[in-house]
Each structure stands twice: as structure tokens, then as C-alpha cells.
Amino acid sequence: MSETKSLLEAFNATAMKLAGHGKRDIEVLKEAFAGVDGQTDSDIYGGGRLIEDFQAEMAEVLGKETAVFFPSGTMAQQIALRIWCDRKGMKTVAYHPLCHLEIHEQDGLKELHHIEPLLLADKDSLITLDDVKNIGRDIACLLLELPQREIGGQLPEYAELKAISAYCRGQGIILHLDGARLFEVLPYYGKTAAEVCSLFDSVYISFYKGIGGIAGAILAGSKEFTEESKIWKRRHGGDLVSLYPYIVPARYYYRQRAGKMGQYYEEAKELAALLGGCHKVSTLPQQPVSNMFHVHFAIAKEQLEPILITVYEQTGVGLTASLRETGETSCFFEMHIGDRYGIIPKAELGAAVELLDHLIKQA
Amino acid sequence: MSETKSLLEAFNATAMKLAGHGKRDIEVLKEAFAGVDGQTDSDIYGGGRLIEDFQAEMAEVLGKETAVFFPSGTMAQQIALRIWCDRKGMKTVAYHPLCHLEIHEQDGLKELHHIEPLLLADKDSLITLDDVKNIGRDIACLLLELPQREIGGQLPEYAELKAISAYCRGQGIILHLDGARLFEVLPYYGKTAAEVCSLFDSVYISFYKGIGGIAGAILAGSKEFTEESKIWKRRHGGDLVSLYPYIVPARYYYRQRAGKMGQYYEEAKELAALLGGCHKVSTLPQQPVSNMFHVHFAIAKEQLEPILITVYEQTGVGLTASLRETGETSCFFEMHIGDRYGIIPKAELGAAVELLDHLIKQA
Structure with missing residues (x-):
């Protein structure tokens, strides 16, 4: 199964995605407009x-x-x-x-x-x-x-x-x-x-x-x-x-999340420490200074992909939908913490990181 | 009352506006998205x-x-x-x-x-x-x-x-x-x-x-x-x-109105004939070739404004929110027919046009 499934497909099938706030779907707009009076002028x-x-x-x-x-x-x-x-x-x-x-x-x-x-x-x-x-x-x-x-x-x-x-x-x-x-x-x-x-x-x-x-x-x-x-x-x-289709959601999510940047920052540091502790994995910055960081692997992209797919399928935790090559035996992905990370149980996250570390060591 | 009220204010207070589809408010977006599944990808x-x-x-x-x-x-x-x-x-x-x-x-x-x-x-x-x-x-x-x-x-x-x-x-x-x-x-x-x-x-x-x-x-x-x-x-x-905040309404209103252009065109011809029959009023084109036309007056803007305000207040029919000067004794406004025109009772429309004609003659 794993051999024929793409990293993107396996990632999309995971229940617990580490990055971002959620799916970019039309609900993002609907939620932002739900509480707005339809009579409001454009x-x-x-x-x-x-x-x-x-x-x-x-x-x-x-x-x-x-x-x-x-x-x-x-x-x-x-x-x-x-x-x-x-x-x-x-x-x-x-x-x-x-x-x-x-x-x-x-x-x-x-x-x-x-x-x-x-x-x-x-x-x-x-x-x-x-x-x-x-x-x-x-x-x-x-x-x-x-x-x-x-x-x-x-x-x-x-x-x-x-x-x-x-x-x-x-x-x-x-x-x-x-x-x-x-x-x-x-x-x-x-x-x-x-x-x-x-x-x-x-x-x-x-x-x-x-x-x-x-x-x-x-x-x-x-x-x-x-x-x-x-x-x-x-x-x-x-x-x-009319720019209100973007302004109303900008205002809505600004009010909801501008105050949560401290939380995202702390969570980014936590996750970077976990991932950076794995074999052949490092993060840039080593300790994040915002909600984002890059996760670098000293492994070839083609070798890492089946490992990630196995982690996704066995633990339900999704790290990334794609990897970018930086050399013949190295690759990375970008991580940015949003609302999703905080709701993932620590045990599930720990199991995923442990399996990742184990599979990389075996590779 | 009329002397101190602006044409825009008097127009906004009318119940029956001749032009367009309706108010440009947030309901335009809400209506277009109401039937769309929130799970739809951006x-x-x-x-x-x-x-x-x-x-x-x-x-x-x-x-x-x-x-x-x-x-x-x-x-x-x-x-x-x-x-x-x-x-x-x-x-x-x-x-x-x-x-x-x-x-x-x-x-x-x-x-x-x-x-x-x-x-x-x-x-x-x-x-x-x-x-x-x-x-x-x-x-x-x-x-x-x-x-x-x-x-x-x-x-x-x-x-x-x-x-x-x-x-x-x-x-x-x-x-x-x-x-x-x-x-x-x-x-x-x-x-x-x-x-x-x-x-x-x-x-x-x-x-x-x-x-x-x-x-x-x-x-x-x-x-x-x-x-x-x-x-x-x-x-x-x-x-x-994401351009979907514009694409979804474009699709929704295209399907709703692309087939109504013939109706708008016929209504534009009807309204142009009515207005063009008034004293010192002409339309350009004389007979419209689409849903739009210009309404020209051989009267000074300042003289016409109180007349229009009286028409709006006495009949509830709103022709335009503003006039554009073309000379010392001439002005015009643009008319474009949409969903609003067809729901105005003919008797109300006729009374408004009759009053307009009467007041211009008196001026």
C-alpha cells in the first residue's frame, strides 16, 4: 500500500496535522461572515x-x-x-x-x-x-x-x-x-x-x-x-x-488569533525540540523565534518519503504534505504552528516522533 | 423639508428604486454562499x-x-x-x-x-x-x-x-x-x-x-x-x-441573471420611452440597445434636484442618487435595469413619471 501512495495522499488522510489552523475551505469564509448582519453596506x-x-x-x-x-x-x-x-x-x-x-x-x-x-x-x-x-x-x-x-x-x-x-x-x-x-x-x-x-x-x-x-x-x-x-x-x-470579502475575515481572524501568537511560539519551540531530537533531523532556527521553523533531514527525499508515509498511517499524525530537496541526501519542509497543534494529544505526538526516529535509524 | 434634504438622502429613503438589482450589502455574499458546502476546497x-x-x-x-x-x-x-x-x-x-x-x-x-x-x-x-x-x-x-x-x-x-x-x-x-x-x-x-x-x-x-x-x-x-x-x-x-470569495458569487449570479438580459433590455426600452416623453427630458440612446441608457435633462442641476426630491418623497419612486452636470442648464444620470425595476407596480411608476413631467413644466 505505502509504496504506491503519495506523501500528499497519506498526509491528507491523517487525522492530526501539525501545521496551520485547519483546512483552507469555504467554511473559513462562512464562519467569518456568520455573525455579520447582511444589511451591512459594502x-x-x-x-x-x-x-x-x-x-x-x-x-x-x-x-x-x-x-x-x-x-x-x-x-x-x-x-x-x-x-x-x-x-x-x-x-x-x-x-x-x-x-x-x-x-x-x-x-x-x-x-x-x-x-x-x-x-x-x-x-x-x-x-x-x-x-x-x-x-x-x-x-x-x-x-x-x-x-x-x-x-x-x-x-x-x-x-x-x-x-x-x-x-x-x-x-x-x-x-x-x-x-x-x-x-x-x-x-x-x-x-x-x-x-x-x-x-x-x-x-x-x-x-x-x-x-x-x-x-x-x-x-x-x-x-x-x-x-x-x-x-x-x-x-x-x-x-x-468591494474588498469586504477579504476584510471581514481579516478582522474576524485577527481578533481571534493576534493574541495567540505567544502560544504558537511556545508550541513551535516544543515541537522543534521534539523533532530536532530525532536521528538525522535538525531544525532551523535550532530554537524557533516565532511560530515557524524549517525541519531539515540528512536523508534523501526518496528515502524519507516512505518513512513519513508509514508514520502517518500508523500514528495518524501528519507532519508535511511535501518535501523539498536541498541535495542528494538532504531535504526539508516548513512548519508553522497554528490552532491545530494544540489540540493534538501529547501521547499521539510523542508516538509519531518516536516512530519517525526509529525508522530513520533503521534506514 | 425638501430644501435641506440632499438628493442622495431622499433617494436612499425611497421604497422603489428603478436601477440595479438591490443594495450592495453583505447579503449579496451571504446569499451566494448559502447553498455552498463549507467543506469545498479553496x-x-x-x-x-x-x-x-x-x-x-x-x-x-x-x-x-x-x-x-x-x-x-x-x-x-x-x-x-x-x-x-x-x-x-x-x-x-x-x-x-x-x-x-x-x-x-x-x-x-x-x-x-x-x-x-x-x-x-x-x-x-x-x-x-x-x-x-x-x-x-x-x-x-x-x-x-x-x-x-x-x-x-x-x-x-x-x-x-x-x-x-x-x-x-x-x-x-x-x-x-x-x-x-x-x-x-x-x-x-x-x-x-x-x-x-x-x-x-x-x-x-x-x-x-x-x-x-x-x-x-x-x-x-x-x-x-x-x-x-x-x-x-x-x-x-x-x-x-484564494479568489473564491468572488468566484462563487460570480457563478451564482451569472446562473441567476445571464438569462434575464432580454427582460432587462425590454424594460429599459419601456422606461426610456416613459422618461423620454417628459418635458425637457431625452434619453441616450433614444431607444436603448441594452439594459442601460442615459437620461438627459435640459434643466440646471440645482433646479432639477428639488424636483426629483419632491418626486421621491411623494411617490416613493427613486430615479437616481446623483446628477452630473453637462452644462449650465443641462445634466444627466445613468440608468441600468436589473431585478428591481420589474417588481415596481406600473401605477406607481406612472405616477412618478407624471409628477416629474408636471414639475418640470412648472419650473
């Missing part, structure tokens, strides 16, 4: 109480003058960088080699805005103050992603972050925050969102990562900045007549 | 049955090889023109001076794609075959909007449309259809959507005009064309992780 092209109230609430949370709701972070961030480049009269920004704009957006920043990114730091490392000091040319804006998702969700220490911010201000470099997972890092930093955002000139946050909404993003900054972003939102085709 | 970044099935259904309706769902027509059409310009190695397209891309999109086509439009025809006229023949320079693509919304929803005769299409094919000019209101013109043409679309290389349709969905658009054409459009959709920030 937002209309960025206006109306529904969108304006939520934007004001998020501006307050992020400690910025104003905020604008966007259908996507891809749109919000390209626009932020475009505005800062126009302001500075330069077409160069700096960001990490594994920045979302560099690897997941079909080069929209280059193709639509003709902005050239300078890739800072090695792809396996965080951007440091030294990297910023050694740029050696004029840039309009530096984008920092907290946490740096593609390397397991690593974070600079807060003192380093403050030093980078102070240096940029001194040099006239605009600092933009890719805060797709901003709420997720607040427990580690021990700071409010507004405190972290005060180090940045503009901030993007997402509602479908740790918050678990359907889609949508907020871009926040000064009123002058966000007003200009609305013009670009229209140009990009993102000024939809 | 679409994921353009993939999954929910989006793929609807795209296939719309490709079939439009008689094109493939179709892609977009969050907005603004995004879909800029992308269509960009693809055709790239294909032809030219940066010039032609469209009407009151084209949506020219007047409602903050110059996204120019600012993001650096495409220069050539404005064809006088702004008060339709684009004719002669206009196209006399362009006098190379263009990649001609965009035609059916019906031409900003001039009351006028339409070229079908023979003229066929002649323009044949001429463009002969000259190697790509023809793109702005079909935001395509279904609305089919009863007048007596053609299927696929028949009309066969004259065009690419087609955009909208789901929140006559269809009355929440937002969203389809772009259809050859597989090569739509595959390229998906790359640009990602670049624009429109490749959302």
Missing part, C-alpha cells in the same frame, strides 16, 4: 465604514498615521517600493536574496516598475548592520522581512534591528518592513507591533499567514504615503469595488 | 477545481480556448493590451476617448506598461470602420467596448462590428473586447456571447455590472494568451491565494 472603491474602520484600527495597531487595505502583499509591497523610489528619484532598492519580491512575484517589481534590487547578504544569512553599511551605492529603500521566511523564519536581535534603523535614518535610506508574519515575532521580541513598526517608514502585514484569513494585506505609513499608495492600487487593478 | 493561487471549473465554463460560454479569472477588469485589460503590444513589438493601442482605461484607471496602462493609446473617434460618438481605416499609423491592438458605457451604452450595428473585425484581421491589428456589459447587449444583437466573441482575439467580461456579483472578471482567448496573462496577474499582485 465598501465601495476604498470608501465606506467597513474598510475605513478596519484601516483605522490597523493604523492604530501598527502605530502609523494611516493604513490601506490591499488584496495582496505582492501589490502592496511593489507599490511601497515604487513610491519610495519616486520620492528619492532613484530606481534601486535593497533586499534579501530570498525576498518575496525576488522569488515569488514573476519579477513584477522589475517588469512593472523598472526598479532594480540590490541583493544584500548571502541567501542563507540574515541581513546585518555591516551588510547595510557596506552597500557602497545609493539606494532609495531597504526592505527587511521579519522573520526571514525562506531561511526558517530567522530574526535579527532587536538591538541589531534598532541599529539598522538608526543607520538608515542617518543615511536617508527609507526602511520598509515586510511584516507578512509580524504578529508572529512579537512574543520573541517582547514588543508591541507599534514598537517594532516605529523603526520603519512603511509596513506591510498579511492576513493569511498566522492570522489565517482568506487573503489581503495592510500597507501603513504616513498619510501622504498611503494616499499615494491608493493611486497605485487603482493602477494595479486592486481598487476593487 | 482555490489556491489560480489552481484547484473551483477556479478551473468556472474558467472552463466561461471559456465555453465565450467560445474561447481558455479563460482566467481576475480580481478586476482594470487588471485584466491592461494585461491583455500589454501582451498584445509585446507580441507585436509596439507600444501603441487604439481605443475610445472615454474608454475605462483612459478615464478610470489613474493611467495604469501608461504608468505601469508604458503603452500609449491613440484615441479614436469623437468622445460623443462610436468608433466606426472609417475611424479604424484612417488611423494612419501602426497599432498593436484595437479595444472596442460593447456597449460604449460613457455615451449611454451605444452600440455599433452588428454588420459594422463584423466589418471592423474583418478589417483588423486583414491589417494584422489585434482586436480586444471590453465586454464589461457583453451579456447585456446579446438580446439586441440576437447573437450568442460566443458569436460576438468570435470577432475578437481576446475578451474581458465583468461580474458586477448586469450580473450583479461582488467583483471579478474573466479574460479569455487562446491558451498561449491566457497562460501569459497568468504571469502578469502574478506581477500585478492579482494572483491571490
Whole structure:
């Protein structure tokens, strides 16, 4: 049986999945709208109480003058960088080699805005103050992603972050925050969102990562900045007549989960310790600094897959639906803790980890 | 009372509004999702049955090889023109001076794609075959909007449309259809959507005009064309992780209303005849060719507003929430017929039109 079943199929059949909040199904929308009065007016092209109230609430949370709701972070961030480049009269920004704009957006920043990114730091490392000091040319804006998702969700220490911010201000470099997972890092930093955002000139946050909404993003900054972003939102085709299908769930799940990030963070540390204790398994970061981390295996993907399938079938615990190769005898997957993890009995989890360790040793 | 009440307030207080399907409130979403199983999987970044099935259904309706769902027509059409310009190695397209891309999109086509439009025809006229023949320079693509919304929803005769299409094919000019209101013109043409679309290389349709969905658009054409459009959709920030909040209502209201366009068209002709019979009132077109038309008044806006308020208050019939000035002693509003019109008793409607006529005569 196991030989012919794919990892995805075996994962889908498990009763206890470790990652996330739950299935991405239409119930996510239905639950968010269940308590909302049908007579509530739609937002209309960025206006109306529904969108304006939520934007004001998020501006307050992020400690910025104003905020604008966007259908996507891809749109919000390209626009932020475009505005800062126009302001500075330069077409160069700096960001990490594994920045979302560099690897997941079909080069929209280059193709639509003709902005050239300078890739800072090695792809396996965080951007440091030294990297910023050694740029050696004029840039309009530096984008920092907290946490740096593609390397397991690593974070600079807060003192380093403050030093980078102070240096940029001194040099006239605009600092933009890719805060797709901003709420997720607040427990580690021990700071409010507004405190972290005060180090940045503009901030993007997402509602479908740790918050678990359907889609949508907020871009926040000064009123002058966000007003200009609305013009670009229209140009990009993102000024939809009605964005409430994303705003209502964003608000609903924000209220439900923004306060649970500390719990997810503690659970991530617990799970990383369990998995990291297995033979040929390590986590990145070794101790997570948010709800996410990467799980690396010093085993070939083809060798690990049947092992995971056996673990899924015998214990009902699902670790991941897919593995990504990093070499001939190594692979990894991404873990992010949400509502699901906490409801899995520790005994079942322990049995799954023990079996995984046992099967890897035998392999 | 009337003197201090705004036209908008008086309109909102009426029980019988002539235009549209109903209030744009959250009930529009709730109704569309009421019958949908919550266990239905979300679409994921353009993939999954929910989006793929609807795209296939719309490709079939439009008689094109493939179709892609977009969050907005603004995004879909800029992308269509960009693809055709790239294909032809030219940066010039032609469209009407009151084209949506020219007047409602903050110059996204120019600012993001650096495409220069050539404005064809006088702004008060339709684009004719002669206009196209006399362009006098190379263009990649001609965009035609059916019906031409900003001039009351006028339409070229079908023979003229066929002649323009044949001429463009002969000259190697790509023809793109702005079909935001395509279904609305089919009863007048007596053609299927696929028949009309066969004259065009690419087609955009909208789901929140006559269809009355929440937002969203389809772009259809050859597989090569739509595959390229998906790359640009990602670049624009429109490749959302989940578009089902727009797709499900688009499908729901398409099935409910695509078959009612003939009824709306007949009702538009009836209402235009009634209003056009009033003193100092005319409609454009004189006889509508779709569910929409403009109602023009040879009276100053400030003089007409209290008259309309009196009509609304005394009869409960609401014609429009706002008037647009066209001169010192002239103004107009746009009418589009949907589900609301048919449920208004003829006696009430007649009384309102009679009072309007009477008050204008007295003015």
C-alpha cells in the first residue's frame, strides 16, 4: 500500500496535522461572515465604514498615521517600493536574496516598475548592520522581512534591528518592513507591533499567514504615503469595488488569533525540540523565534518519503504534505504552528516522533 | 423639508428604486454562499477545481480556448493590451476617448506598461470602420467596448462590428473586447456571447455590472494568451491565494441573471420611452440597445434636484442618487435595469413619471 501512495495522499488522510489552523475551505469564509448582519453596506472603491474602520484600527495597531487595505502583499509591497523610489528619484532598492519580491512575484517589481534590487547578504544569512553599511551605492529603500521566511523564519536581535534603523535614518535610506508574519515575532521580541513598526517608514502585514484569513494585506505609513499608495492600487487593478470579502475575515481572524501568537511560539519551540531530537533531523532556527521553523533531514527525499508515509498511517499524525530537496541526501519542509497543534494529544505526538526516529535509524 | 434634504438622502429613503438589482450589502455574499458546502476546497493561487471549473465554463460560454479569472477588469485589460503590444513589438493601442482605461484607471496602462493609446473617434460618438481605416499609423491592438458605457451604452450595428473585425484581421491589428456589459447587449444583437466573441482575439467580461456579483472578471482567448496573462496577474499582485470569495458569487449570479438580459433590455426600452416623453427630458440612446441608457435633462442641476426630491418623497419612486452636470442648464444620470425595476407596480411608476413631467413644466 505505502509504496504506491503519495506523501500528499497519506498526509491528507491523517487525522492530526501539525501545521496551520485547519483546512483552507469555504467554511473559513462562512464562519467569518456568520455573525455579520447582511444589511451591512459594502465598501465601495476604498470608501465606506467597513474598510475605513478596519484601516483605522490597523493604523492604530501598527502605530502609523494611516493604513490601506490591499488584496495582496505582492501589490502592496511593489507599490511601497515604487513610491519610495519616486520620492528619492532613484530606481534601486535593497533586499534579501530570498525576498518575496525576488522569488515569488514573476519579477513584477522589475517588469512593472523598472526598479532594480540590490541583493544584500548571502541567501542563507540574515541581513546585518555591516551588510547595510557596506552597500557602497545609493539606494532609495531597504526592505527587511521579519522573520526571514525562506531561511526558517530567522530574526535579527532587536538591538541589531534598532541599529539598522538608526543607520538608515542617518543615511536617508527609507526602511520598509515586510511584516507578512509580524504578529508572529512579537512574543520573541517582547514588543508591541507599534514598537517594532516605529523603526520603519512603511509596513506591510498579511492576513493569511498566522492570522489565517482568506487573503489581503495592510500597507501603513504616513498619510501622504498611503494616499499615494491608493493611486497605485487603482493602477494595479486592486481598487476593487468591494474588498469586504477579504476584510471581514481579516478582522474576524485577527481578533481571534493576534493574541495567540505567544502560544504558537511556545508550541513551535516544543515541537522543534521534539523533532530536532530525532536521528538525522535538525531544525532551523535550532530554537524557533516565532511560530515557524524549517525541519531539515540528512536523508534523501526518496528515502524519507516512505518513512513519513508509514508514520502517518500508523500514528495518524501528519507532519508535511511535501518535501523539498536541498541535495542528494538532504531535504526539508516548513512548519508553522497554528490552532491545530494544540489540540493534538501529547501521547499521539510523542508516538509519531518516536516512530519517525526509529525508522530513520533503521534506514 | 425638501430644501435641506440632499438628493442622495431622499433617494436612499425611497421604497422603489428603478436601477440595479438591490443594495450592495453583505447579503449579496451571504446569499451566494448559502447553498455552498463549507467543506469545498479553496482555490489556491489560480489552481484547484473551483477556479478551473468556472474558467472552463466561461471559456465555453465565450467560445474561447481558455479563460482566467481576475480580481478586476482594470487588471485584466491592461494585461491583455500589454501582451498584445509585446507580441507585436509596439507600444501603441487604439481605443475610445472615454474608454475605462483612459478615464478610470489613474493611467495604469501608461504608468505601469508604458503603452500609449491613440484615441479614436469623437468622445460623443462610436468608433466606426472609417475611424479604424484612417488611423494612419501602426497599432498593436484595437479595444472596442460593447456597449460604449460613457455615451449611454451605444452600440455599433452588428454588420459594422463584423466589418471592423474583418478589417483588423486583414491589417494584422489585434482586436480586444471590453465586454464589461457583453451579456447585456446579446438580446439586441440576437447573437450568442460566443458569436460576438468570435470577432475578437481576446475578451474581458465583468461580474458586477448586469450580473450583479461582488467583483471579478474573466479574460479569455487562446491558451498561449491566457497562460501569459497568468504571469502578469502574478506581477500585478492579482494572483491571490484564494479568489473564491468572488468566484462563487460570480457563478451564482451569472446562473441567476445571464438569462434575464432580454427582460432587462425590454424594460429599459419601456422606461426610456416613459422618461423620454417628459418635458425637457431625452434619453441616450433614444431607444436603448441594452439594459442601460442615459437620461438627459435640459434643466440646471440645482433646479432639477428639488424636483426629483419632491418626486421621491411623494411617490416613493427613486430615479437616481446623483446628477452630473453637462452644462449650465443641462445634466444627466445613468440608468441600468436589473431585478428591481420589474417588481415596481406600473401605477406607481406612472405616477412618478407624471409628477416629474408636471414639475418640470412648472419650473
